[in-house]
Amino acid sequence: MQKVYKIKLGRAACAADLSDGSERGEYVCQDYILNRLGRPHRSINLMYCYYPNDKEWPARISEYYKDKKIRFQWDYPYDDYFPYLGGIGGSRDGEPFESMRDIRRHGQDVTLTLTIDPFVSDEHLAAIGEDLKSFGRLFLRINHEATGNWFEFNKRADYQQVADFYCRAVRIIKEHAPNVQTILCIGGIEEMSAEEMVKEKEFTQAVRDTDIWSVDKYMALHWGWPVDIAESGGSTHMRSSVREIYELTRRSYERFKYLNGGVSKPMVMSELNADGNVTGPYEQAEMIRLFCDMIEEENAEWLSGFCFYQFRDRGRLGLERQDPNNADVGIEQPVMQTYRELIHRERFLTSMTMGGETKLPVKLTWRSSEDAEGIAIPLHFEAPPVFCELFFEDESNLMLELNGRWFYKSPETRYVDLMPAFYGNNLHGKCELTLKLFAPPASGENDLAAEDGMFSWCYTLEKLPVIRIRTAPIEPDKDKKEGNK
Incomplete structure (x- = not known):
């Protein structure tokens, strides 16, 4: 797990x-x-x-x-x-x-x-x-x-x-x-x-x-x-x-x-x-x-x-x-x-402070761009990736960070390609990275009816995305195999 x-x-x-x-x-x-x-x-x-x-x-x-x-x-x-x-x-x-x-x-x-x-x-x-x-x-x-x-x-x-x-x-x-x-x-x-x-x-x-x-x-x-x-x-x-x-x-x-x-x-x-x-x-x-x-x-x-x-x-x-x-x-x-x-x-750069282990469902709180609680997921790479992507089943609104590169996932989005995190900043050999997820308000506005709604937004994440990492092409390079004939 x-x-x-x-x-x-x-x-x-x-x-x-x-x-x-x-x-x-x-x-x-x-x-x-x-x-x-x-x-x-x-x-x-x-x-x-x-x-x-x-x-x-x-x-x-x-x-x-x-x-x-x-x-x-x-x-x-x-x-x-x-x-x-x-x-x-x-x-x-x-x-x-x-x-x-x-x-x-x-x-x-x-x-x-x-x-x-x-x-x-x-x-x-x-x-x-x-x-x-x-x-x-x-x-x-x-x-x-x-x-x-x-x-x-x-x-x-x-x-x-x-x-x-x-x-x-x-x-x-x-x-x-x-x-x-x-x-x-x-x-x-x-x-x-x-x-x-x-x-x-x-x-x-x-x-x-x-x-x-x-x-x-x-x-x-x-x-x-x-x-x-x-x-x-x-x-x-x-x-x-x-x-x-x-x-x-x-x-x-x-x-x-x-x-x-x-x-x-x-x-x-x-x-x-x-x-x-x-x-x-x-x-x-x-x-x-x-x-x-x-x-x-x-x-x-x-x-x-x-x-x-x-x-x-x-x-x-x-x-x-x-x-x-x-x-x-x-x-x-x-x-x-x-x-x-x-x-x-x-x-x-904004600071990031790791906390203890937690379990889903987890409440993510957004107060401002300098004050938010999210989750971090450790990822292992055996080699520089060829594919690194996320598949979602929920309507979460998320900001994601990996290898120094940030991505946005709208509520309608089901797929996020993380490979731009490695363009110009690729890995060398085996590596451990951490995927970070934060949940700012999907509508862009806070819910004033919620407790402390003027100052904070909360979202409960029920399920993690499916994470797909591949470190080689799906099919081998035929030109190399055949000697570039």
């Missing part, structure tokens, strides 16, 4: 998150991303806006004014993100909720970046909280880059009003959805000579009220995209050194901590990249590698995680660039291979 052990999924030393879709590109489904990168992320970031009192709402503003001549990406009546279609009078049948469900059923948490009109009523904020409370641990980044001047909320309100709104939104949304963890994203320390943050006085209370501190830092950025082209001598792009961005981020964390009375909170980089429009594709990849090398070499325990912006981009900020002939096709950039290697380094 196959032995089964308990296993606990835990935090990475530094979590890896990924942004998926924005004003610069469309959402890409999680099946595709998982197969391209070989592992899930802690969280997937979605970019949406909510301006429900505007006459154009709920249209995406660039589509509403598709013939409008613009001089800057944000020259519209409100931010050109996908419209958040929940809230008062809204529906949870469309976006962002379908994407949120896709993310969670694939064993990842959601980061919802949401720009909001700072003059919406308390009732609007309460409705957002009601929308989000079935999605388990969810990171909510409200009015990010709030010390800037480009988003519409900064044009409608002064900085103190924006900061006060953040505190009001945090309070009301969390009253309705305690599962939500809020992210304050402001400029932080922006100059090496600066001692204080930009707009520090206005945002001090927000620093104290939020759950997580954050900055967006680009080592190179062409903010004039898509209106102009970055060229030498131009005024719509920038480039910094990798060391400078690292130090500005570290010093921002120290200043956050100072403003919070010396008490630490998690610190993340909610957007990190080097724009290939400025650096070209090869130096973009090298800068990302250098930054992650610094995190490892300097043991940056102050940094809880970073979010790479983004998976597929119409410009040069993506692991893929959108094919101009077909929006559904991505063209891999050199940074893809670099990023794939980086996120498989130990520092950026």
